[in-house]
Amino acid sequence: MKKIISLHDVRKTYGTGESAYEALKGINVHINVGDMVAIMGPSGSGKSTLMNILGLLDTPTSGDYSIDNRDTKSLNDDQMSELRNHTVGFIFQSFNLLPRISVLENVERPMVYGGVGADERRTRALASLKKVELSDKASRFPTQLSGGQIQRVAIARALVMNPAIILADEPTGNLDSVTSTQVMKLLCKINKQGNTVIIVTHSDEIASYAKRTIVIRDGLISEDKKS
């Protein structure tokens, strides 16, 4: 199996000296292409820190992290931005969409940063919205959408660059059970099409959709099981 993500002894320390706090204490993990992984753990376990590092929003204090065969240590800020743009699609728990632009423009935005031309942007964004069955909401604004619809737009946006990895941070945290199921089924469908999906969650029910569950406790992997 080809590896998309490899972490070797990744540590993250906040602060210095007396007040230093070690959020990750040496994480070793590989994630294969096409896997669907749930990262679980109680709050304060370090799972958010791990997600930020995986998503290139933050850098480890020490240890090695490679994504798509690239060692992240050697990357500058622009290269990190490009990787976030091409290789990672984010779905956050809340505040997913830019409030002053339409649904369509939100889905187009990663392509704006990726340098895709206007016509192609429109076509791809509309196609992506179709996949999440929200074509009819393209010209709406985020405030006119329900929570479930917002999450689906976020999925459409994450898909639009066809990234190797979809990184979802508590994607159903603000949703009722019916819409949660909708969103999770959508993520499963995406995974079947070949994208690696990583979901950070504290819900066993959500984790049950994943093929593999990694549990973090006190900054270390305490459990790593395939289902």
Place this chain on the structure above:
Amino acid sequence: MNYQSIFFEVVRSMRANALRTVLTMIGIIIGIGSVVAIMSTADSVTATVSLEVEKTGLNKISLTRRYNGITPRNLDDATMHFLESLAIPDIKGFEGTIGVSAQARDYKTNEVGSIYVNGATEKTMSDMNLEILAGRGIVTEEENASQSRVVIVNSNLVKKFFYGDPDAAVGQMVKIGGASFKIIGVYKNASPFSDHLAAVAPIRTLMKEPFDEHGYDSLSIILDAGGDANSVREQIMAAMLKARGYTDEDKADFSLSSPREELNTFKQFMTAATAVIALIAAISLIVGGVGIMNIMLVTVTERTKEIGLMRSLGAKKRDIVRQFLIESITLTVFGGIFGVVLGIGVAYGAISIINMFDQMPHFLFSISGTGIIVSLVVSILIGLIFGAYPATRASQLSPVEALRRE
């Protein structure tokens, strides 16, 4: 990076915060507005003056006496004959002017007032464009040759001595400088605000008692249309210097005007003066710029989380800088456009008010194209300069910190 979608986002956010947007722009609006108003008003004045000068004086060179430590020699008929004898091409003719101050006294009431009497000929009178209320507007050649004591008075004199009735005044006598003059006509004052007494008399009449003027105040050399004023001026200067025994123009007891040069000097002066005043007005633009910077810093703080989201979608630092620069420049350019409209309005209002006072010359209204272009360029620069710090600050936020911010 696509500017259009960023621009629409910016405009929408400006509309969502309409009051804040307008308040922020006021500094720029007032700054640009005053610069445009000043430059347009100055343009109007320059255009008006230039037109007046072109109409009346460009084909005229004035020879005047100059007090250079000694009493200058007279400019009289002999001078005029001398100039005529030079037979310089392009000269159409010569005219002398005399003006005297004297006391006017009413026959019946003995009321007095100071009066200014201009000398004229039949020809020069027709150039004066006087508005005649009663009697004649012309002194004849006979009256001039015979040095007749006739005057055409202004309406102020009629108001003062003849109860404001021009028809009653014509044919009456008035004492000027102790001698009796017959009123042959009445003309309307140029300015409604002045109450000065004035009159026009045959120019030769002013050369006998009681005025006894021995020479002209100035001699006008009238050129043919399209005549070469510089060449004529040089020839006259050379002949006059030689005749009066001078070698240096600056030491002579006479001087020669050159209207075109004077007009150019005037235009240069106006340009310089306008630039200085506009620059002072532009200081308020710095205040406006600080207002823009202030609001942009607030905006960056408010949108920290959005910045984090954009970074997670792959926005580079320079994309964030660009986004906020577009926002600040949009603010200042819109402010600049409103300012230009305001400035033109103020200049138009000012010129209209000046023209409400029924006086000559009527001011032309002119919009300063330079002012508008400079204003818009300055607007962009202000947006760039005062937006740079907030935009850079926004881009330096770490993505994870920005996302975490509430």
